[in-house]
Amino acid sequence: MILIYVPVFSERIKYTFSFIFEKILGISFRLTNCSNNFIYESSPKFSYSFSSLKNEIHFSSCNLLFETDIKSQNLIEILNDPFATTFFLLSRYEEYLPYQEDIHHRFSYKASLVKGKIDPLIPWIDTFAFDLFNQLKKKFPSLVYKNRKFTFINTIDIDHAWLYKNKFWFKNFKSLGKKGLTFRWKDFYHQILVLSGLKLDPYFIYPYIKHLNIPTFYFISFGLGGRWDTNHHPKNIAYRKLICQLYNQDYSTIGLHPSYESNKDFTILKMEKLALEKLLQQKISFSRQHFIKLHLPNTYYNLINLNISADFSMGFQDHIGFRAGTCTPFYWFDLKNNKISELKIYPFCVMDVTLKNYMKLSIEEAENKILNLLDSVKKVNGTFISIFHNDSLSNYGEWELWRNVYEKLIFKANDLQIYPQNH
Structure with a gap:
């Protein structure tokens, strides 16, 4: 004391x-x-x-x-x-x-x-x-603290579950036409092979994640679509089946990935959450904002009003590291009402898009940055939360070889703790 x-x-x-x-x-x-x-x-x-x-x-x-x-x-x-x-x-x-x-x-x-x-x-x-x-x-030499264990939380955002499969035929026809007009024949034939069933869709990385046998949070986009929301339609049968499969998979937890537009329209946010809950026949209590669109305090007020108990959006989109200065999950303090809330914040410290698109790092540079970040969290036995997307783990297109970055992180974090599931 x-x-x-x-x-x-x-x-x-x-x-x-x-x-x-x-x-x-x-x-x-x-x-x-x-x-x-x-x-x-x-x-x-x-x-x-x-x-x-x-x-x-x-x-x-x-x-x-x-x-x-x-x-x-x-x-x-x-x-x-x-x-x-x-x-x-x-x-x-x-x-x-x-x-x-x-x-x-x-x-x-x-x-x-x-x-x-x-x-x-x-x-x-x-x-x-x-x-x-x-x-x-x-x-005060008698003073002792309680040891805690380093924890790694693997999170995957699914913005578009497949690159080519299970899309309206016109979208694939348009995509093939664009590849032909720009002489991208390798990608053209690859798309044909995927659509004909001779190759797996490059964004279908879910068996790979399952094989890792590590606790994983999947944040699911379930909006109606728009300029910045390119997910499959919530009524797409294959998409709905995939979400249910992920939900029933060992070590996996499903959270909501609210659409871009929902951040400024509570009605849209509520509709997406209810639709996902209806599909899974289960309450959804975790979320992460699409595009990390976090506007305080309104974003958190909306989540609390929908009985979301934990959010994973606390981090920078343009730089790796600790937006809130900590690698320990914490309860949000509502500054406007000057009181602690019941919303628990899980701060992430690295995202694939940040490394490649914002910081413009090479694969080797990204690996080094992640491993140094991981070491800084291990020194205080904190919680390391990463964000990867299914497309960045595809090793395809602009993400070629980027799965290596992810695997370096998984290998280094070999003292993983089994994170309690919420099914």
Whole structure:
């Protein structure tokens, strides 16, 4: 048990200290605002306030954790206060302030206030938590933390289940015509062979994933289609059969991959969730936003209203690393209402599209980046969550040889933990 002196209790303080001590270190703590009780307490303790009390381990605070509103902050003051930094990162405070949106109206690493100040490739909060423990242990040798195990969570987004198969004939006719007009004869004949059943569709990688025998989350696109939603139609019989097969597969869990348009229309989001639940005859409680279209707080309000209990969208689309500064799943703090919510956030730290299309990395560079990222998570025994798509694992077209990147990750993460399923 650690005693922490704070001049005033607040929801932000409880949330921040709970995450650091209980969620990461597995140590219980108690808050007090009574200076006399604190001074004469002999157990492990420290103070978090504007000034120290009496020769104790002391952390000087800025105002952030004692406030209840949302406003522009002095970033220098926050970065000099590791607990305020923790809350600033976890709550995604900067995403409630004005920022420059990207082409898809998203927050990006490029727009982050802490870009160049906090290394996104390191789980900053987890690293600070263990540094804090080591500092406290020097004065209180009896202090121990609860060991946790490194966990790898394999997630696959299915934006289009097949490249050629099970599509309306006109789409395939148009695709073949385009290949012929541009003299892409190799791709032309490959598509013919797939459509005639002589070759497997390159995006049909599901037996390969099943053979790996690792827990896998499949996030399913189930919208009606559009410019940025190229999934098979929800009424497509083959698509529906595939989703049911994946659901009934060992070690697999199905989550919703809400369509691009659903992010700004709650009615669409609700329709997609209900349709997927009706198909599987099972409640869907996991989600990840298509295109990582995460707009706070509205996206999370919509998910909560639909009884989604966990979301996997917390990460940058344009850079690998830790958007919320941690590799530990956490409950979302609702800044507008100044309270903790029941929505659990599972932060991912690497996505295939980020590596290839945004960061423009070669296969070898991508492998090195992933392995370094993996090592940083293992150092704090955190949770490593990756995003790959079935097309990026196809080894076909623009994704030729990119399965090697995925397999390097799987091999390195050889101490996989069986993640509890939700069937």
